[in-house]
Amino acid sequence: MIGIVLDNRYKIEKLIGEGATAAVYRALDTRLQRYVAVKVLLPHVHETTRKRFQAEALSVAKLSHPNIMAVYDVGQDGSHEYLVVELIDGKPLHDFMPASPQQTAELGRQICFALDYAHQADVIHRDIKPANIYVTPDGVAKIMDFGLAIGRDTKRLTAQGTIIGTPAYLSPEQAQGFKLDHRTDIYTTGVVLYELLTGQLPFDADDITSILIQQVKKAPTPPSQVMDIDLPQPVEDALLKALEKKPANRFQTAGEMAIALGQILETGPLTAAAGVIDAPRDDGNLKVVLADDHVILRTSLSMYLDDCEGIRVVGEASNGDEAYELVKEKNPDVLLLDLNMPGTNGLTILPQIRQEFKDLKILILTGRDENIYIMRALRAGANGYVLKTIEDKDLELAVQNVASGSMVLGSGVAEKVIAGLSEFEDGIPLNAIQLDMLMFVAQGTDKEDIAARMGFDDVEVTQTLIEILDTLKVKSETEAALMALRAGWISLDRLHNV
Secondary structure, rough: OOOOOEEOOOOOOEEEOOOOOEEEEEEEEEOOOOEEEEEEEOOOHHHHHHHHHHHHHHHOOOOOOOOOOOOOEEEEOOOOOEEEEOOOOOOOOHHHHOOOHHHHHHHHHHHHHHHHHHHOEEEEOOOOOOHHHHEOOOOOEEEEOOOEEEOOOOOOOOOOOOOEEEEEHHHHHHHOOOOOHHHHHHHHHHHHHHHHHHHHOOOOOOOOHHHHHHHHHHHOOOHHHHOOOOOOHHHHHHHHHHOOHHHHHHOOOOHHOOOHEEEEEOOOOOOOOOOHHHHHHHHOOHHHHHEEOOHHHHHHHHHHHHHOOOEEEEEEOOOHHHHHHHHHHHHEEEEEEOOOOOOOOHHHHHHHHHOOOOOEEEEEEEEEHHHHHHHHHHHOOOOOEEOOOOOOOHHHHHHHHHHHHOOOEOOOOOOHHHHOOOOOOOOOOEEEOHHHHHHHHHOOHHHHHHHHHHHHHHHHHHHHHHHHHHHOOOOOHHHHHHHHHHHHHOOOOHHHHH
């Protein structure tokens, strides 16, 4: 693209970033003699991504705010679909972590005022996270990437009941696939500001399931308890209010949150360094390996995906061992993995593949929709879980989304991960977190390792175990684990393989 002039106006000069769906270039607007950023859609993307790209232009074009990246133009020159936006001289929010309480309040105030403006224009961002916020050298926060934004009249581009996004920044209602309003952005802003202030996320764990459970069920640790400095109480109060699980208990508008943050500010200059960090490139089609022992189904899916623009199936496997060897040989971007296969099955090989190939995206494609399989696969490091009943076009989109770094839980799966986690089945007296903990107890895992694997602290593990003993009316953790095994609440198969 370097040297190309789009529509006889935008001269491409330098690549400044690239993701799974678009490349961003610095360009000279030869008509107005100013530098701009040109976001060019990559040719292989799915039609839904193309629609989101167009939706971003329409969403942001009606917004004009100093803390929102401006959209100047949209067009198509031959095969190049592009969006012309403000060229932001700055660095991503991650570069400022941890920040002082004053800087956190100031940047948060700017972000909230921008969101309040967008919400009044009926635009919900839905993807607030540090990577989508830049700070200029003079301390101005800029919200970017409205590709997932929705408005009052926006047609839904994601299937109902499907969760797509970055788990650490999902609101509880997003994590459960519920209908969203503007208060979802208030929660995610709370997550971002908590991380900006403390340098760590309020909810974090090694697997998707634990993060989703925490987003829905667990109260955040107050920032003052994880920091070495005296934190003004109003700062903590504002963040914890934004992170309320129920939307009705949060700030009801982003403007209210902005005012609260403004009231606690002390005067003082903000510091920021200039420069934009280049993102790595990865040209070419997505390489996919497909592992399933049903030959007809596997062949059918392989033929379909191989015909999809931007996707190339580089290998097929009929069991876990073959999948492992193909991943090692072909170095694919995405592994589509069935769980139940003869010999070494998907659940058995998954942890090994995840351990050795950390950049590989693993999408479970299976007919098993039981909670125990879903949770075990996600805990072992799968990036997504969809059922074989998925439509072909939705599977194509799931592959693209997983490859781009998103988590994907298909329709019928998302509901089980969250809505069904409070109780596995009627009649089971323990919730999903308690059953998981008993599984680790049955394996002989000590409390420290349980805490690390489940994303809790030692005190929370102890409290949960006490609750289990009280509920089951037993005297020891071992006795509780044996009761759960005998009752079938946790399975021997999972105990031996988790």
